[in-house]
Amino acid sequence: MNVLSSKSFIVSIKKMNEADLLIVYVTEDYGKIVCFANNARKSKKRFLGKLEPAMLTSIKFYEKAGMSLAILYEVDSVEEYKNIRKNINAYMSISKLLEITKALVPEKDKNIMIFNLLRDVYMSLNDAVGNDCGEDIILKHELYFISNFLKHIGIFPNFTACTLCSKKNTDNYFTFSIEKGGAVCSSCAKTLKTIELPISAVKIINLMVNSNTSIISKLNAKEYVLRDCINFLENILSFYAGNSFKSFNLDKRY
Numbered sequence: 001m002n003v004l005s006s007k008s009f010i011v012s013i014k015k016m017n018e019a020d021l022l023i024v025y026v027t028e029d030y031g032k033i034v035c036f037a038n039n040a041r042k043s044k045k046r047f048l049g050k051l052e053p054a055m056l057t058s059i060k061f062y063e064k065a066g067m068s069l070a071i072l073y074e075v076d077s078v079e080e081y082k083n084i085r086k087n088i089n090a091y092m093s094i095s096k097l098l099e100i101t102k103a104l105v106p107e108k109d110k111n112i113m114i115f116n117l118l119r120d121v122y123m124s125l126n127d128a129v130g131n132d133c134g135e136d137i138i139l140k141h142e143l144y145f146i147s148n149f150l151k152h153i154g155i156f157p158n159f160t161a162c163t164l165c166s167k168k169n170t171d172n173y174f175t176f177s178i179e180k181g182g183a184v185c186s187s188c189a190k191t192l193k194t195i196e197l198p199i200s201a202v203k204i205i206n207l208m209v210n211s212n213t214s215i216i217s218k219l220n221a222k223e224y225v226l227r228d229c230i231n232f233l234e235n236i237l238s239f240y241a242g243n244s245f246k247s248f249n250l251d252k253r254y
């Protein structure tokens with residue numbers, strides 16, 4: 001038996017039997033793992049108040065030969081993002097980000113970028129909602145997360161050149177193909193279903209992946225532009241995942 005430990009974020013929790021839980025974590029050292037927490041709903045001393053989303057914990061778990069699930073052994077709280085849990089809009093937004101993470105991050109494939117992205121967004125959003133922010137700040141956090149998530153899993157859209165013929169998108173006049181994952185020039189667009197994406201949206205998405213979270217409070221953007229950006233990126237995620245996410249409210253134009 002090999003006892004392992006790592007800092008971790010809960011991605012999802014599912015009840016199993018009467019008292020057990022199945023918990024998906026993104027860990028700092030082992031990527032996404034699935035843990036079985038035996039009798040967790042009854043053993044208050046070990047787990048009470050420590051199995052919540054929007055919380056950084058240190059977990060100990062072990063793996064047994066021939067078993068795909070890790071067994072959760074001990075949990076300690078490291079950082080709590082309580083403001084997020086108290087704000088329904090922020091909490092809903094985080095649930096969406098976790099749904100994406102659960103579906104698209106491969107198991108046991110260490111990706112420190114995803115772990116750090118979650119931590120950065122939690123910390124920044126927790127501060128923002130603590131200061132009684134508006135809905136647009138929550139949307140900016142969502143956009144920051146999704147843009148960087150696409151980058152870290154390697155499906156960030158190509159805005160700079162035609163995805164099919166490599167012609168340069170010099171004046172940003174190309175349309176976009178969700179299916180091809182980026183810009184397409186006017187001649188290649190003839191055979192494809194494409195969408196228009198305003199230049200301002202392209203600029204904002206690029207800004208998000210080339211900055212740290214301090215960009216979120218500095219960014220000046222209208223709410224409908226933020227929603228357009230998020231919708232575009234969610235369509236890319238859905239196409240890549242091969243399914244629609246429950247928390248997405250996708251625009252039918254795409």
Ligand SMILES: [Zn+2]
Nearest residue numbers: 162165185188
């Ligand atoms: Zn082309």
